Amino acid sequence: MAKQKIDITVIPQEVLISKIYFLRNQKIMIDRDLAQLYGVKPIRLREQVKRNITKFPTHFMFQLTEQEVEMMVSQKAIPSKGHLGGTLPYAFTEHGVLMLANVLKSEQAVQVSIRIIELFVKLREMLVSHTELKLEIEKIKKKIDNHDKNIEIVFRYFDEFIENPKPRKQIGYKIPKRK
Template structure:
């Protein structure tokens, strides 16, 4: 499997819940080569490593929303119970708790995907800023062009009244 496909599969498992990008315990267990109940046991044995912003359990409403808004067929597909979700920092901490080589390698890969997300977000903000600057410039140019056209129309519509000659006048 090539890197892009692998990164894409990881990215598909990242969800936005409570304004935080997280991954489900069952998906992480699968990637780490273990079963969800073993992963949860290891986490419960090391709860001091997982503060609320590293890991939290979904509420009934959040689990229901995940099923209805994402390509998750049913609550059973979430693992049957209210799943735990892990933020980027929680995923990194999992590598210290689940000490298999596969878990360590996958944690590194997952963190790299999170970093790519952040980089894409920053580049999108930069592009948005550039578009806003271009829009302001275009509006200013539009105003300038309108002024030029108005002035030209005034010049064209002016009557050609005879003007007093310019220059040296002889006194007679």
């Protein structure tokens, strides 16, 4: 199979996002998907990584375990283990994706990596704004709970007032009684 040249300007953002997975509490991309996007064979990508292994610490790249692959298959993140080419794939974090482009040294890899990094940044921004919204909603819920308690107190006072009316003094002029 020859190198696939992909025009990165026509790769929809949704396609790139669909290749970003959440594993081990971080966003990752699998080597096979990256190889496809970079226009190289997965085995060539892995070879370059192995030649430059010192550039890929564990927070840049790690190899998936059998259990993680099984989980991804069961959650339909990947169609089957065969989709991975028979070996346990490498997972690349945001930093690993950027380093991979430097190792591959192709213009396509650089351009695709830039798009992917931009998506990682967008996802992070969305997560932050989502967290901020969640905090605002929690504040509103607390206010509503407090309002509910205050309304309950007011109704209790109304109930007490209705059940135990105090005798009222008569208002107005007192007319003396005639004898």
